Amino acid sequence: MSDQSTLAPPVAGTCVMICHCQLQRQDLLRMERIVLDVLEFRLSSPSSYTFLHLLAQACSSCVTPTVLSLAMYVSELAILEYDMHQYTHSCRAGAALLLAQLSVGAAQHLPHVAGVVAGLGYSAEELSSCMGCLLALQGAAYQHTLAAATASQSSSSSVSCGVGDLLAPLRTKFGHA
Numbered sequence: 043m044s045d046q047s048t049l050a051p052p053v054a055g056t057c058v059m060i061c062h063c064q065l066q067r068q069d070l071l072r073m074e075r076i077v078l079d080v081l082e083f084r085l086s087s088p089s090s091y092t093f094l095h096l097l098a099q100a101c102s103s104c105v106t107p108t109v110l111s112l113a114m115y116v117s118e119l120a121i122l123e124y125d126m127h128q129y130t131h132s133c134r135a136g137a138a139l140l141l142a143q144l145s146v147g148a149a150q151h152l153p154h155v156a157g158v159v160a161g162l163g164y165s166a167e168e169l170s171s172c173m174g175c176l177l178a179l180q181g182a183a184y185q186h187t188l189a190a191a192t193a194s195q196s197s198s199s200s201v202s203c204g205v206g207d208l209l210a211p212l213r214t215k216f217g218h219a
Contacts (some may be wrong), residue, residue, distance in 0.1 A: 090117045093135035093162075100158045104151035105139070112142035119179050126179070129172045132162050137172035 052060070054067045078085075094113055098105045116138045120126040126134060136159035143155050159169065 088131060090120070090131045090135045090138070093132040094139060097135055097139050097155075097158060100161075101139075101151075101155050104154050105143070106146070109139070109142045109146050112145060113138040116141060116176050116180055119183055120176060123179055126172075126175060129168075129175075133164050133168060133172050134176070136162050136164065137169050137176055140169065141173045141176055 054070050057070055058065065058067050091114070094110075094117060098110050098113075113135075117134060120134055120138070129137070139155060140152075140159055143152055
């Protein structure tokens with residue numbers, strides 16, 4: 043996979059030279075403007091959310107709204123974490139979906155979801171590494187939430203964070219017990 047940030051489009055003069063001067067620079071810029079107008083300037087590279095929704099559609103019979111919400115939550119945590127940028131958006135989405143599926147305990151659907159995620163072409167080691175980073179990131183967010191809650195109650199206690207605790211922020215956010 044190529045990194046999009048290292049690719050630079052050729053300048054208009056280079057494109058004219060490549061076309062053996064069959065068109066002028068102004069013509070090329072006018073055509074570029076027409077394409078941008080048709081696209082309404084909506085140009086962007088796919089994000090983790092894009093891949094997450096595509097994976098969820100491919101696994102529509104297996105991915106419940108709870109699993110998708112949890113995967114989206116974990117993906118949101120990864121957005122601002124610099125260390126998570128070593129993984130591509132599709133890898134983060136696949137790892138978030140697998141982690142959410144494991145957290146909810148829907149083991150009967152895991153082979154199907156894992157099969158769809160495997161179609162992304164990542165090794166099990168890379169997905170496992172990304173899942174570990176996402177779990178640690180969520181654990182840190184959970185600990186910060188607990189620290190804030192205990193500080194407001196002015197009592198301190200040591201609480202550990204496991205895979206089952208991934209649902210706690212969603213339960214808090216949506217008011218589920």
